[in-house]
Amino acid sequence: MSESAPAAFSASEMMIVAAARELAGQRVCFVGVGLPNIAVNLAKRTVAPELELVYEAGVFGARPARLPLSIGDPTIVTHATAVTSMFELFGYYLQGGLIDVGFLGAAQIDRHGNLNSTVIGPYETPRTRLPGSGGACEIAQNARSIFVIMRQSPRSFVERLDFRTSVGSRVRVVVTDLGVYHPVDGELQLDALHEGVTLDQVKAAMGWSPRVATSLGRTPPPSDAELRMIREELDPAGVYTR
């Protein structure tokens, strides 16, 4: 620890920075709205300048000049490498096997990385009707690896999903507001805690007893440069990060 006080940061900012760092060395990334969008754009400015941004709306090689609110914003079109029909994007690019990383979030995840973004409660009589798959189930099945970014709580990290929207077999990393997990023998293992987070805190924020790495790491806090990019360039209004 340095003498000067570290910059204060929010749990969301830590989550975005940790997810962005995981993208080092990756080439073709399928981007989702919200946190993944900020994480991917941060990675492109830091650890992965060669990253090609792919949007399910039908864009390969996007160069967004502003942070889009929606997945289909006009800023992902102007100056892109290619704009395609959705049939081509999902058929040739995704199902054709060209996507290295797909980013997904969800309302629920289980210990195997399976995801629910469809309903809370029974399907026919849901307590909460969620958005549903969108492209998630085909991204989970066809991207080479899946990165999950979501906040963890006993309601979101559950022993049993209410609905399985997307299969977890290709999940390679799960980044939460508390730590970082990687799968070991098909089960998520807590490998690192974020700065200031305790193991008890993590265990209290999940519905199963997690496998924990024997040498539990500590995520380095966001650097001043990372925080500046998030706050000044990627989410100046603080929509996703405060």
Place this chain on the structure above:
Amino acid sequence: MRDAIAQLVRDGDSVAIEGFTHLIGFAAGHEIIRQGRRDLTLCRLTPDLIYDQMIAAGVARKLVFSWLGNPGVGSLHAIRRWAEATPSKLELEEYSHFGMVCRYTAGAMNLPFFPLRSYDDTDLPKANPLIRPIRSPYSDEELYAVPALKPNVAIIHAQRADAAGDTQVWGLLGCQKEAAFAADRVIVVVEELVDESVIRADPNRTILPGLVVDAVVVEPFGAHPSYAQGYYDRDNAFYLEWDRISREEESLQAWLKEWVHGVASRHEYVVKMGESRLLALRPTPAPSGSVDYGEYR
């Protein structure tokens, strides 16, 4: 618009107003509400605000979709109220994005189904028994199939078309081409009506020939609050505002009364919206370079 909807959209029809975030046919949807259509089956990948409004107005009995939300904002509150009511007031038939795109593609190609690599080890085929496993006739591979979707009517918003219905779009293409070729009847709504020579000068940009188009309606700003690439930006402020308007049935119905029933046409809506709000949505220019098709005589 009034005539096109009156003649081509009937009670009980399946209707696809397609356009992925881009070019969503709000003007047409509002006219369907004004004309009081009933029992429609509404098909769209992302129901978006337009189907939230139409379902709240009571035009539909069923929704066929793949992602149910207000993009970047949150829930579609009206649809959730209808779907979560006991008993449910809205039948839902649910796929994934690629599933819906493949359904239109099969419809456009006159095939009974389309195979795809989705749904493995998920609960979606249980939730929707129309998503079925199939075995490849050339290997032992197991895939899933989705059935062809052939809507009675497709409504497509576009930047421009000529009077014959030859239609050009740029920016996000979504699955409008597939939906239109799959449909029995097609309404095209455009920002600008252009001469046939404009279409013929750039034939690669044509997504639909007039051959498959039954009506062309000229309706500037007809996709607002969604957007038309190069013409106006997405009105994100309205998408955020809708979250507040639609949370309560009362404020939602008051909005429909004022902005749909309270205006006779999209033109009146545009005037009511005010020039300054719309001008603020106009982007700075970023023209494509032109290509040379060559003259061959």
